[in-house]
Amino acid sequence: MTFHKEGYTSLAICILFIFVLNALIQFYFPQASALKWVIYILSFLLFAIIVQFFRSPSITITTNEKQVLCPADGKVVVIEEVEETEYLKDKRIQISVFMSPVNVHINRNPVAGVVKYFKYHPGKYLVAWHPKSSTENERTTIAIENSAGVTVLFRQIAGALARRIVWYVKEGDKVDQGQQFGFIKFGSRVDIFLPVGTKVNVALGEVVKGGKTVLAEL
Numbered sequence: 001m002t003f004h005k006e007g008y009t010s011l012a013i014c015i016l017f018i019f020v021l022n023a024l025i026q027f028y029f030p031q032a033s034a035l036k037w038v039i040y041i042l043s044f045l046l047f048a049i050i051v052q053f054f055r056s057p058s059i060t061i062t063t064n065e066k067q068v069l070c071p072a073d074g075k076v077v078v079i080e081e082v083e084e085t086e087y088l089k090d091k092r093i094q095i096s097v098f099m100s101p102v103n104v105h106i107n108r109n110p111v112a113g114v115v116k117y118f119k120y121h122p123g124k125y126l127v128a129w130h131p132k133s134s135t136e137n138e139r140t141t142i143a144i145e146n147s148a149g150v151t152v153l154f155r156q157i158a159g160a161l162a163r164r165i166v167w168y169v170k171e172g173d174k175v176d177q178g179q180q181f182g183f184i185k186f187g188s189r190v191d192i193f194l195p196v197g198t199k200v201n202v203a204l205g206e207v208v209k210g211g212k213t214v215l216a217e218l
Contacts, residue, residue, distance in 0.1 A: 004106065006166055006183045007054025014050045018043040055104060061178030061211050065146060068110045068198070069178055070213040071154055072190045074099040076206045084193045087117045087143050088153055092193035093200065095215055097208060099188050107184065108211040109144065110192055111152045111218075112177040115169050117143035123158075140167050140182070144175060150218055154192040156184050178211040194218070 003011070025032070025039050061069075078096035083089075099105055123138040138158040145151045156165050167182040169175060184190075192215065194200075199217040202208060208215070 001058070002056045003051065004054045004056040004183065006185070007050065010054065010185075011050055014047060018047060053101060053105065056106060057104060059209075059211050061108075063112065063177045064214075065112065065148065065177075066218050067214045068152060068192070068194060068216040068218060069108065070097060070202075070208040070210050070215050071110045071181075071192060072097050072099050072105070072107050072208075072210040073103040074189075074208060074210075076202050076204055076208060077189070078191070079200060079202070079204055081196065082193075084153060086119075086141055086153075088151065088193065091196050092153070093196060093198055093216075094191055094193055095200065095202065096189055096191045099184065099190070104210065105184050105188065106180055106210060107156055107182040107190060109175050109177055109179050109181050110154060110215065111144055111146045111150075112175060113144040113146040113152075115142060115171050115173045115175060116145045116151065117141065117153075118167075118169060118171050120165075120167070138165060140165055142167075142169060142181065146218075148218070150195060152192065152194060154190060156182055157189045157191060158184065159188045 022039060022043060025036055029035055074097040077098045078094055080094055081091060082094045084092045119141050121139050124136045140156045143151050143153040158165055164185045169181050194216055201214050201216055
């Protein structure tokens with residue numbers, strides 16, 4: 001288990017805040033032992049929350065061109081046939097994974113291939129399970145074409161708490177399955193759009209793991 005690079009700034013701010021807060025309590029309330037213990041406990045909890053949120057566990061990726069790996073840890077909240085109107089402009093099976101604040105927030109490529117499309121969209125911060133969050137919230141859209149010519153499109157979607165999306169890919173990049181393509185800070189969601197007829201291996205409400213759970217078979 002390591003600490004993700006996206007958390008360095010947040011951890012530094014957290015440590016500075018804890019240091020200043022405890023120094024002030026020590027200076028202004030030197031005799032208030034009960035108050036000090038409350039602050040110590042709250043400081044530890046805040047530090048622990050930051051560390052667990054930005055944790056980066058080591059995982060073993062089993063690659064398979066015919067499989068679609070889950071792009072993020074979380075819970076499946078949507079499985080439905082929809083019209084993808086931004087890039088593919090055809091009917092697709094949409095699978096959405098909701099990431100709560102306690103999940104690992106690393107995002108991984110569901111398939112290997114070439115990034116054919118990438119776009120960042122500024123937007124709103126509706127709760128991640130809102131029906132319009134995939135089209136109105138801050139988000140990125142990424143489309144990867146695999147070696148068989150099949151295109152898989154997916155989106156990072158910010159939520160009510162998540163107000164910073166990070167990505168590491170651009171159009172033309174050749175990427176590996178399971179490789180990190182981004183990170184979303186705090187509660188958020190990832191949508192993935194698969195060709196109609198794809199065999200879906202997960203069910204609504206199922207808890208899934210990024211880079212481990214096989215969402216579907218192409």
